[in-house]
Amino acid sequence: MRFRNSGNVTIIDVAREAGVSYTTVSRVINNNEHVRLPTRERVMKVMESLGYEVNRQARGLAGGRSNIIGLLVPDLGTGYIGEIVRGIDAELGAAQYDLMLYTTHQRKGKEASYVASLARGSVDGLLLVLPRNPGAYRDILNRQNIAYILIDHQGIGEADAAVGATNRQGGYDATEYLLRLGHRRIGFITGTLEMGCAQERLAGYQQALADRGVCADPQLVREGDFHQPRGYTAALELLSLPKPPTAIFASNDVSAFGAMDAIRERGLRIPDDISVVGFDDIAQASSVRPTLTTVRQPLEQMGRTAARLLLECLKNPSHLAKRVELATSLIVRESCRSIETLTEAA
Amino acid sequence: MRFRNSGNVTIIDVAREAGVSYTTVSRVINNNEHVRLPTRERVMKVMESLGYEVNRQARGLAGGRSNIIGLLVPDLGTGYIGEIVRGIDAELGAAQYDLMLYTTHQRKGKEASYVASLARGSVDGLLLVLPRNPGAYRDILNRQNIAYILIDHQGIGEADAAVGATNRQGGYDATEYLLRLGHRRIGFITGTLEMGCAQERLAGYQQALADRGVCADPQLVREGDFHQPRGYTAALELLSLPKPPTAIFASNDVSAFGAMDAIRERGLRIPDDISVVGFDDIAQASSVRPTLTTVRQPLEQMGRTAARLLLECLKNPSHLAKRVELATSLIVRESCRSIETLTEAA
DNA sequence: GTGAAAGCGCTAACAG
DNA sequence: CTGTTAGCGCTTTCAC
Numbered sequence: 001m002r003f004r005n006s007g008n009v010t011i012i013d014v015a016r017e018a019g020v021s022y023t024t025v026s027r028v029i030n031n032n033e034h035v036r037l038p039t040r041e042r043v044m045k046v047m048e049s050l051g052y053e054v055n056r057q058a059r060g061l062a063g064g065r066s067n068i069i070g071l072l073v074p075d076l077g078t079g080y081i082g083e084i085v086r087g088i089d090a091e092l093g094a095a096q097y098d099l100m101l102y103t104t105h106q107r108k109g110k111e112a113s114y115v116a117s118l119a120r121g122s123v124d125g126l127l128l129v130l131p132r133n134p135g136a137y138r139d140i141l142n143r144q145n146i147a148y149i150l151i152d153h154q155g156i157g158e159a160d161a162a163v164g165a166t167n168r169q170g171g172y173d174a175t176e177y178l179l180r181l182g183h184r185r186i187g188f189i190t191g192t193l194e195m196g197c198a199q200e201r202l203a204g205y206q207q208a209l210a211d212r213g214v215c216a217d218p219q220l221v222r223e224g225d226f227h228q229p230r231g232y233t234a235a236l237e238l239l240s241l242p243k244p245p246t247a248i249f250a251s252n253d254v255s256a257f258g259a260m261d262a263i264r265e266r267g268l269r270i271p272d273d274i275s276v277v278g279f280d281d282i283a284q285a286s287s288v289r290p291t292l293t294t295v296r297q298p299l300e301q302m303g304r305t306a307a308r309l310l311l312e313c314l315k316n317p318s319h320l321a322k323r324v325e326l327a328t329s330l331i332v333r334e335s336c337r338s339i340e341t342l343t344e345a346a
Numbered sequence: 347m348r349f350r351n352s353g354n355v356t357i358i359d360v361a362r363e364a365g366v367s368y369t370t371v372s373r374v375i376n377n378n379e380h381v382r383l384p385t386r387e388r389v390m391k392v393m394e395s396l397g398y399e400v401n402r403q404a405r406g407l408a409g410g411r412s413n414i415i416g417l418l419v420p421d422l423g424t425g426y427i428g429e430i431v432r433g434i435d436a437e438l439g440a441a442q443y444d445l446m447l448y449t450t451h452q453r454k455g456k457e458a459s460y461v462a463s464l465a466r467g468s469v470d471g472l473l474l475v476l477p478r479n480p481g482a483y484r485d486i487l488n489r490q491n492i493a494y495i496l497i498d499h500q501g502i503g504e505a506d507a508a509v510g511a512t513n514r515q516g517g518y519d520a521t522e523y524l525l526r527l528g529h530r531r532i533g534f535i536t537g538t539l540e541m542g543c544a545q546e547r548l549a550g551y552q553q554a555l556a557d558r559g560v561c562a563d564p565q566l567v568r569e570g571d572f573h574q575p576r577g578y579t580a581a582l583e584l585l586s587l588p589k590p591p592t593a594i595f596a597s598n599d600v601s602a603f604g605a606m607d608a609i610r611e612r613g614l615r616i617p618d619d620i621s622v623v624g625f626d627d628i629a630q631a632s633s634v635r636p637t638l639t640t641v642r643q644p645l646e647q648m649g650r651t652a653a654r655l656l657l658e659c660l661k662n663p664s665h666l667a668k669r670v671e672l673a674t675s676l677i678v679r680e681s682c683r684s685i686e687t688l689t690e691a692a
Numbered sequence: 693g694t695g696a697a698a699g700c701g702c703t704a705a706c707a708g
Numbered sequence: 709c710t711g712t713t714a715g716c717g718c719t720t721t722c723a724c
Contacts, residue, residue, distance in 0.1 A: 010701055021711045026703060034709055056468045057406040058701030061716045066403060071447070076431050077629060082422030089449050098468070101417070101447040103435050122402045122444070228633035261635035264610065283423060287574035289607035356717055367695045372719060380693055404717030407700045 009052045018046040029054055056098075069310065070123035072102045072114060074130050078254060079282040080299065084129055084151060087303025095311055097124075112136045118146075125310045127151060130195075134160060147313040149306045152197060161313070161321035163306045167197045170295040170328035171204025171249075174277045177293075177330055178247045179212050182339030183275065187238040187245035189224040189231055189255050198226075201251050201279060220245055224255050231258025239266050246274060246339055253278035253285045253294055260288070260335075271337035281331055290334035298326045355398045364392040375400055402444075415656065416469035418448045418460060420476050424600060425628040426645065430475055430497060433649025441657055443470075458482045464492075471656045473497060476541075480506060493659040495652045498543060507659070507667035509652045513543045516641040516674035517550025517595075520623045523639075523676055524593045525558050528685030529621065533584040533591035535570040535577055535601050544572075547597050547625060566591055570601050577604025585612050592620060592685060599624035599631045599640055606634070606681075617683035627677055636680035644672045 011029070015022035020043060027035050028043045035043075046052075060066040069092055073081050092099055100123055104110040115137040118126060126141070126148035128134065134150060138160065141148050150162035178186050188205050191198030202221070209216045219241055222234040231250055238245055239262065248263075250256035256278030260270060268274050270290055278285055281296035305324055313319050357375070361368035366389060373381050374389045381389075392398075406412035415438055419427050438445055446469060450456040461483040464472060472487070472494035474480065480496060484506065487494050496508035524532050534551050537544030548567070555562045565587055568580040577596055584591055585608065594609075596602035602624030606616060614620050616636055624631055627642035651670055659665050 008701090012701080022702085023704090023711060023713095024709090026701095027710085030703080036709060039709080053463060055407075055701050057403045057412060058716090059703070060403040061401075061407050061718090062701075062703040064703085064716075068446075076422055076428030077425050078428075079423050082424075082428075085422050085447075085449070086451065089447075089451075099447045100414075101431075101445045103432070105432065105435075117399060228630065232633070232635065258633065265635050284574065287578070287604065289578065289611050354717090358717080368718085369695055369697095369720085370693085373694085376719080382693060385693080401717050404700090405719075407702085407716085408718040408720080410700075410719085 008055070009050045010055070011052070014043065014046050014050060014052050017050060018043045065124045065314075066122060067096060068098045068100050068123045069307070070100045070102060070118045070126045072104065072111065072118075072126065072128045072131070074104050074132075076103060079284065080252075080280060081129060083282070083299035084303040084306075087300035087305075088127060088307045089303075090300075091304045091307035091311070097311070116140050125149075125314055127306055127310060128153070145317075147310055147317070149310045149313075151302060151306045159321055161309060161323065163302050163309065163324040163326065164197065165297045165302065165326050166328050167200035168204040168207070170279060170297070170330075171201035171251075172208045173204075173328070173330045174249055174279070174293075174295050175205045175208035176212070177332070178249065178275060178277065178336065179208065179214065181247075181275065181336060183245075183247040184214055184339075185217070185220060185243060185245040185247075187235070187248040188221045189234045189238075189248065189250040189259065190221065191224060191226045191251035191255075193223060198251055205249060224251060226252050226255060228254050228258040228261075231255030232262045233258075235259035235262035236266075239263065239268075247277070247336065248274065249277045249279075251279050253280045253282050253292060256292055256294070257284070257288065260292075271335050275336035277336060285331075286333065293333045293335045294331050296329045296331045298328070302326055354401070355396045356401070357398075360389065360392050360396060360398050363396060364389045411470045411660075412468060413442060414444045414446050414469045415653070416446045416448060416464045416472045418450065418457065418464075418472065418474045418477070420450050420478075422449060425630065426598075426626060427475060429628070429645035430649040430652075433646035433651075434473060434653045435649075436646075437650045437653035437657070443657070462486050471495075471660055473652055473656060474499070491663075493656055493663070495656045495659075497648060497652045505667055507655060507669065509648050509655065509670040509672065510543065511643045511648065511672050511674050513546035513674070514550040514553070516625060516643070516676075517547035517597075518554045519550075519674070519676045520595055520625070520639075520641050521551045521554035522558070523678070524595065524621060524623065524682065525554065525560065527593075527621065527682060529591075529593040530560055530685075531563070531566060531589060531591040531593075533581070533594040534567045535580045535584075535594065535596040535605065536567065537570060537572045537597035537601075539569060544597055551595060570597060572598050572601060574600050574604040574607075577601030578608045579604075581605035581608035582612075585609065585614075593623070593682065594620065595623045595625075597625050599626045599628050599638060602638055602640070602681075603630070603634065606638075617681050621682035623682060631677075632679065639679045639681045640677050642675045642677045644674070648672055 011022045011025045015025045025043055028040050102114050111132060129151045131150055131153050150160050152164050153162055190202050206216055222237055224230045224234050235248055248259050250259050256276055260276055263270055263274055270276055278292050278294035281294045285292040285294050357368045357371045361371045371389055374386050448460045457478060475497045477496055477499050496506050498510050499508055536548050539545060552562055568583055570576045570580050581594055594605050596605050602622055606622055609616055609620055616622055624638050624640035627640045631638040631640050
């Protein structure tokens with residue numbers, strides 16, 4: 001039953017074959033500079049020919065770190081998380097770290113319990129995407145002295161390291177764009193308002209209206225939940241208003257898709273009769289017809305940045321927690337039209 | 347610098363506190379039966395109070411296994427993979443396994459190299475979603491004696507353990523449904539034809555036509571790639587035919603969305619003017635308007651089954667490779683209409 | 693039932 | 709530059 005070991009070449013096998021001590025082999029593996037070139041080359045050749053591959057468990061045990069980063073996500077349903085993971089993946093892969101995936105599936109309790117169990121042992125650091133309630137486990141994390149970065153969490157006045165996007169500015173930019181196109185009645189479908197990013201987008205929308213001196217009709221703001229079905233019903237509500245909006249700004253692309261469905265179902269055309277703007281710029285935004293004008297969040301970049309920050313913390317634990325906000329940008333596509341044109345057409 | 351260890355309670359601490367040897371503590375952790383109940387309870391209490399958590403690295407090193415399953419996916423972009431992962435996750439979590447995630451991002455070379463590196467050491471088993479070319483690393487896997495299951499790979503005549511869906515039957519069912527509705531000219535948008543599942547779906551479509559004695563116009567079959575933009579252009583091609591189809595069956599939901607866009611852009615209504623069927627039943631299929639009639643693949647179930655199979659192999663390595671096909675089912679929603687009604691309307 | 697002892701494969705001082 | 713020597717925390721025989 002000891003066969004399990006049979007196929008595995010260890011550092012000792014390599015050492016024997018190369019005629020050096022196994023410490024030297026270890027040095028070669030870890031790119032330690034104190035090895036003469038000829039020795040190094042000989043060892044490398046032997047490693048190659050024997051097909052040696054480092055045992056991460058042993059390395060972790062001995063070295064006190066695992067080279068594994070834990071990634072906690074709420075879900076993998078939408079392209080949104082996928083984009084972020086792509087960035088994380090790229091950065092971590094380059095640094096020889098592996099990714100351990102944990103999905104909370106929105107269950108609130110699970111988040112904290114995962115963190116607790118991860119904090120001891122198996123991972124060197126933690127990346128938390130869209131954490132709902134970091135307060136619940138911040139203490140654990142700090143006590144265990146484990147590095148972590150929050151991604152897309154807009155808790156205000158908190159001291160955690162985090163990377164997010166300029167949600168408020170994004171909301172502002174999109175609204176201003178619609179205003180410049182001549183729209184005055186702009187419907188807004190919010191995200192889940194308990195989330196900071198959703199509040200920020202709403203604030204940006206309101207600010208833009210205020211700056212232009214446009215009266216903010218509360219009727220035009222509908223609470224959403226970032227999901228397509230609610231985007232659909234919210235848009236339907238907006239369209240049923242006595243004075244319906246000429247444009248709808250949804251707090252994410254998926255909601256915008258729902259809104260587009262509703263608009264079409266009412267027999268209206270996009271953008272001829274009504275303009276639509278989304279938020280996120282997931283891949284689908286450029287695949288749907290008409291292609292969706294939206295506020296781009298640099299999701300992959302956010303993942304990259306978070307990973308890089310974490311790696312930095314790992315290298316230099318005294319590093320202070322940083323909060324990074326990446327810039328959003330308005331991506332203009334086909335789903336909006338200026339109100340002048342609209343009036344002419346009428 | 348030895349602080350790293352400071353916070354970590356080990357088996358030895360527990361043993362001392364409970365007044366037993368650390369072997370006994372190990373037995374308790376592993377549910378070994380040779381521990382008297384009072385002893386076991388005392389140890390458990392101490393573990394709890396000290397906040398003990400097993401060190402997976404050490405366990406892996408000593409025990410020869412890591413309790414980690416590697417998951418290799420091409421991508422996380424679509425909801426498709428997310429669903430599968432949800433199933434895997436549920437099953438693995440219950441069995442106390444962790445999930446290490448590797449995304450190949452479609453790069454062919456990466457797949458094989460990941461497998462090679464994973465095979466030695468870090469994981470106990472491998473789950474491969476939509477593997478492109480398992481032949482390239484089957485040898486490595488077998489030589490290393492590492493268990494693996496392919497998910498949604500329809501290589502024919504191969505001996506690997508795999509779980510998939512009844513793609514052919516699914517293609518058949520959907521086509522037959524359209525035929526029963528009176529459609530005779532049914533457009534078909536294929537998936538990436540180098541993939542077995544895409545071929546199977548096409549075969550099912552053709553078989554259904556043949557069984558009904560409907561002539562299969564090759565013009566009506568367009569090669570797609572499972573992505574929305576190609577679904578859009580393929581549908582446009584179909585609609586431009588001298589005799590356009592009255593229904594379009596796309597090989598996955600995302601392609602169907604593209605087709606829906608194309609249809610609407612041509613000023614046609616779904617399902618009044620033309621019917622649409624998809625394949626997969628991703629969440630969005632029931633969120634779009636009209637809701638999409640589609641062939642449901644039990645994705646979560648596939649993930650669950652694969653995970654369960656893998657765990658079984660791990661327990662009983664002599665287990666023979668199995669190939670499981672889960673049943674698809676036609677989900678009827680709003681995107682299709684019978685041709686009689688259509689004629690009446692005209 | 694319980695304990696003692698021998699590693700798992702590797703890193704990290706410390707010598708030389 | 710290279711080798712020696714301790715462990716990292718746990719599982720697993722093998723005794724008692």
